[in-house]
Amino acid sequence: MKPTRILLFAGGKLGDWAIRHIRPDDWLVGVDRGAMFLVRHGFAPRLSIGDFDSVTAEEMAEIERHSLHVSSCDPVMKDLTDTEMALAWAIQQKPAEIVLLGVLGSRFDHTLANVQLLHKALQAKASCRIVDERNEIRLVDSHCRIEQDHFAHVSLLPLTAEVSGITLRGFMYPLENATLRIGDTLGISNVLTEQTGTIDVATGQLLVIKSKD
Structure with a gap:
């Protein structure tokens, strides 16, 4: 089944505003600590992905219990950020739209890298935008x-x-x-x-x- 929208929840700034973007037929992807955010708000991510270096062992067990699929990797021996890995997976599903939430935060290097990921989506002809409480970014x-x-x-x-x-x-x-x-x-x-x-x-x-x- 081809999804209408895929929402990626990363580990940056998230809040109740992000939950309001979820529609009943959305596919939800938790990226590292973003998976914990979804689980704690009562959602079962279709995929939880990342190195999960920002969650405890107990939180990881909770993510695994409530996610349909989990894809974990070594936090050191990897070439891509967690968000880029999640976006690559989302593009492969060929949804009508991809929305990135929690990709803007206190780490400016991660914020800038995530904005540049819009180039990857554009190259793949995938409709993609970044959303937070005060901004919406597209390329x-x-x-x-x-x-x-x-x-x-x-x-x-x-x-x-x-x-x-x-x-x-x-x-x-x-x-x-x-x-x-x-x-x-x-x-x-x-x-x-x-x-x-x-x-x-x-x-x-x-x-x-x-x-x-």
Whole structure:
């Protein structure tokens, strides 16, 4: 059975806001301590994956009891982060969408690495976004529709060295065939003026970040 959505719960900042994103038919994946978060909130992860170096032996036993499948690895002898391993598995399932939660946190290196994982999903033509309590992040290389919601701001930042042919419709600050390069801040804190805005990109990869204070 092909899933409609796969939600990955990693070990970064999580809370009740994350639980509210779960739909009845979602496949849930617990990544390292994110698996403990799901189990403690009464959910049975379809997969719990990682090196589990951030949980105790008792917590690991609890994760194993309540998960449909567990995939563990050595915390030292591995090349991929737990989140990248989980994302690779999710991409293989070919869902309509992948949502990453708990991938932003106090470790900036992990946060930046997880944002860059959106490139992996884009390469695989998988619809993927990162969500936390105050942000929603996606990566665009062609066309994107943005709906007006509880996020006040929409910011655009190039992930590649240069992004060209950027055209915005439905925004307070429109762009027409514009170019953004690494280090440019022109795309920060735009605002939707219509219910639906569109973003078109000719070349390069553009981070689209919806946020609220």
